[in-house]
Amino acid sequence: MKTERPYPYVEIDKRGAARAREGHPWVFDNEITDMEGELQDGALCDVLSPKGRYLGTGFYNSHSKIRVRIISRNANDRFDEDFYRRRVRHAWEYRKTVMAGDFNCFRLVFGEADRFPGLTVDKFGGVLVTQTLSLGVEKIKPLLFPLLVEALERDGISVCGIYERNDVRVRELEGLAQNTGWFPLPGREAPEETTVEIEENGVRYLVDFANGQKTGFFLDQKYNRAAAARLAAGRRVLDCFTHTGSFGLNCAKAGAAYVRSVDVSETAIACARENCARNGLSRIVEYETANVFDLLPSLRPGEYDYIILDPPAFTKSGKTVDSAERGYKEINFRAMKALPRGGFLATCSCSHFMGDARFRAMLQSAARDAGVELRLIEARTQGPDHPVLWNVPETDYLKFYLLQIV
Incomplete structure (x- = not known):
């Protein structure tokens, strides 16, 4: 140079x-x-x-x-407070545009997609929940985190605190210790509560951001849940891998005749049941602790006319993607066999390593083996607050399909 x-x-x-x-x-x-x-x-x-x-x-x-x-990539950049203030502002201005005022809960920073490597920032009500997975961002937190608050409050969105969820082993690969707790914001006292109520698509949830998975709630499916709910009126719905109950609750609120929500985790089912009661939908939704791989083969054909499959990532490595594909095919094959002609299937994968082309091919293979044809209603991805950079494939991870059995 x-x-x-x-x-x-x-x-x-x-x-x-x-x-x-x-x-x-x-x-x-x-x-x-x-x-x-x-x-x-x-x-x-x-x-x-x-x-x-x-x-x-x-x-x-x-x-x-x-x-x-x-x-x-700009040799003229100076990495001072103004530089990071601009970066935060760019992230926030983007969300202001694509979220159209839907600011009760959303992702404010999505790591590399917002050029903050390894940083996740989710907003739940008045709380920002962060996860920091790179040493460089860890070191600039005292400068960066107050700028997040500044950007939101400048537009009248109050923030009562920032809670860190750094309890993930991947931090150790960066030489970082795990930790959780309130980040000390200058001049502010940390809240006492580590739960907060949010509203998404008109459904209310209690988010335990100190103990829930990742940052406490999965925001990336927000608009996919709304899309799935549009098919639910009058239908009998089986909501598999329900976690906090979100897909099933969206369908119940949209007029489903009956929803059965299942998850292998008793803790998840207890949380989902509480969210259901919070929304006054307990007469429509029934909860059950069950292994979906065991449940699906036991279904009577036509017992449900709408099945939703929202499994956790079956693979987090390219080395295990073949095994993961077999798991995805098994649950989709079983769902297709159980659904009647004209029934609906919502199915997804949140694994980056299970690419879209491979996921589609798996669905086609499952349909052939089940002896059915599929009509595509919608193909979707993660919400716009989780933006995909085409030059960074790792930012593209969620595949979501709405299909009809024909």
Whole structure:
């Protein structure tokens, strides 16, 4: 590089440089061919091509296989408070546009898609719940987190506190300890409660953001739940892997004749039952602790005319995707066999490694084996507050299909 730079640098091989030019923010440890300067974990460094050309600046971490997480490709950027304030504002302005005032609960920051690598920020009522999975962002939290509050409150959206859910093992791959608790905001006292009521699609839920899965509630299916509910009026619905009860409750509120919601977790069923009572829908929805893989084969043909499959990710690695595909096919095959002609199936996968083309092929294979044909009603993905960057495939993970058995 001809221009004097204030940061140490790593030089990467042709493969890494090609991916970086295409906009991918990750530099892996085995792509680095040279380095110079005092590289510090969690601090910034430049990334150079094999010919010494500037590719970007990002957070360095010797503990991680993702050795550098690029946050800027502009050599003129200065990484001060104004820089991060602009980044926060861009994330918020995007949500203001795509969420159309639906701000009771949404994702404010979606990691690499908002160029905050490894950071998740969900809003539940007046609480922001964060998960920080990169060392670089961990180090700038004292600067960054108050800027999140500032951006929202400037538009009249009050924030009573920020709760951290850093109780995930992946932090250890970054050399970070696990922890949970209220983040100390200057001049504010942390709330005492770690539950909050939210409203999504007109359905109310109690979110336990200190103990629930991930940040406490899965927001990515918000509009898919609304789409599924549009088919529910007058139908008998089987809601599988119900978790907090959300798909079943959306269908019940939309006029389903009967909903049976099942999950293998007794804790999840207790939570879903409480959410049902909160919405006055207990006369419509019945809850049961059951293993869906055992339940589906036991169904009488035509017992339900609408089945919803919202399983957890069956794979979090490319190494186990074949096994995961067999699991997805089994539950979809069983659902297709149980549904009558004209019945409806809502089915999805939240695993990035189970790509869309493979998921579609699996559904077609399951339909052939079940002896049915499928009519596509809608193909959907995660909500717009979980944006997909086409140059970062890892941001694209949720597949959701509404189908009719014909």
